[in-house]
Amino acid sequence: MTVRIDDTHRFAEMALAALRATGLCATPRNYELWYAHAEGKNPALSAHIQKAMDETGKVSQEKADALYDQLVQHDDISNDVINLVTRFHTEVTDLWDIVEKSGESASGHNEKLTSLSAQLRESTNNYPAVGTLLEGVLSVTKNMMSENANLENRLAASAEEVSNLQRDVEAIQAEAMRDALTGIANRATFDRSLDKHMTEAGEAKEPLALVLSDIDHFKKFNDTWGHQTGDQVLRFVADVMTANVKGKDLLARYGGEEFAIVLPGTTLKNAHMLADRIRTAVESRRLRKRRTDEDLGVVTMSMGVALLKEGETMEMLIERADNCLYAAKNSGRNRVIDEKEFSEMPQERQKGVA
Structure with a gap:
């Protein structure tokens, strides 16, 4: 595909303007992140950038680095x-x-x-x-x-x-195809699998559900106990989720502390039940630090569930599941919200994270 010079200049100008507006330095990493956002080829990245902005439209360097590592660097x-x-x-x-x-x-x-x-x-x-x-x-x-x-x-x-x-x-x-830390499928495998299952679901006229989940207060684990303990938490959650995902279903590390489950042939109700079963299983176990045996407390998760609609793109499905996930966080965390519940929620509870 031929790249038009005018388009690249326009994207570059948009990226630099966005960096000024968000209060970030024009470093190579920041520029690459915002250039990818300006191109519009990665809807998930653009959605995460919007969520990373504070009330004044600014983005911290810490959040920008996390977005770069999660959605740009290794893809x-x-x-x-x-x-x-x-x-x-x-x-x-x-x-x-x-x-x-x-x-x-x-x-x-x-x-x-x-x-x-x-x-x-x-x-x-x-x-x-x-x-x-x-x-x-x-x-x-x-x-x-x-x-x-x-x-x-x-x-x-x-x-x-x-x-x-x-x-x-x-x-x-x-x-x-595996995530090095947890051993489950990585983001690239998730993208390929979801695209494949969406095509098959459309041809067979069968349901396809997507669950996006996030570990609550994960940053607190890292800040309090260190990154090695944070890695222990990620592996623990991946193990619990793996024990509950069977057959054609795919569990993947979506990025950072986020996990995704692709559920072919699964209704919204059954996907919600599976997500809640996983949430309960994670919450029911107390973690202890391996080397010192210190009590790390209980890990909880917030989850969003969406069902594929006819003619929908992968980006649209992911965005709807992501909206449900953030609504779960905004409703107090440690809960599952599906798109049916999301549509019935007051608008102020649908946006932002508490």
Whole structure:
């Protein structure tokens, strides 16, 4: 796709103007973040920027850094790695098929040559006059058999190497699709999975629900106990959620302390029930710091649930689930709010976070 110079200049001016308006320095990271916002290609980023603004329209550098780390820094890298590994995986699979077929062919020729050699030796007993000629043929046959044996050995070694390489590629591909800290699916995998399931739901006329969740007061854990304890909280929540997500459902780390669950074939009511079951399971356990055994208290979560509408884009579905999530936070946290409840709430409770 051709990039128009005028458009890039316009986006750059919009980004710089936005940096001035929000009170941020024009550092490369800040500029890249606001340029991506100005392009409008990442609705989730734009929505988070709006929520990060205070009453005067300013954004703190801390929030800007968090948005950059969550939604800009790793997205392209993760997608590129997955695309590269997928293409390489296809090439390796094709090579494996060729090697297998070649090995079968060589083995078949070897068996035929062995049979022919035995027949020729029997013929020399019946027709001594042609013995010299047949011995020559046997010599050629023996050489061909030896070459075929060498070829089979080389092909067998190559096949084993290709098989090992294929396993390595599959391991790399799986690693690229996982969040390093929690072991669940990462943001890039979530985007791909949601897009795929939305297409399938539309074709099959089946429901598709999306749950977005956020750990309440997560910053307090980090500030009070340190980032290592914050990581322990994230892994704990991921483990509890994993135990409750089954079958085709996908659990992913959406970014920071946010998690997402894609629920194909699930109604709004059932998705709400699952989200509340997870919320209760997380709240029911008290955490203790691993090294010192100090009591960390109870972890709670706020969740928003939305159901895919006909003709809706992925960005629209995510935004509606995100609005429900923030309404849950604004209503006191530690609760699940779905889009039906959201539509019936007073407007002042739908916006902002308490």
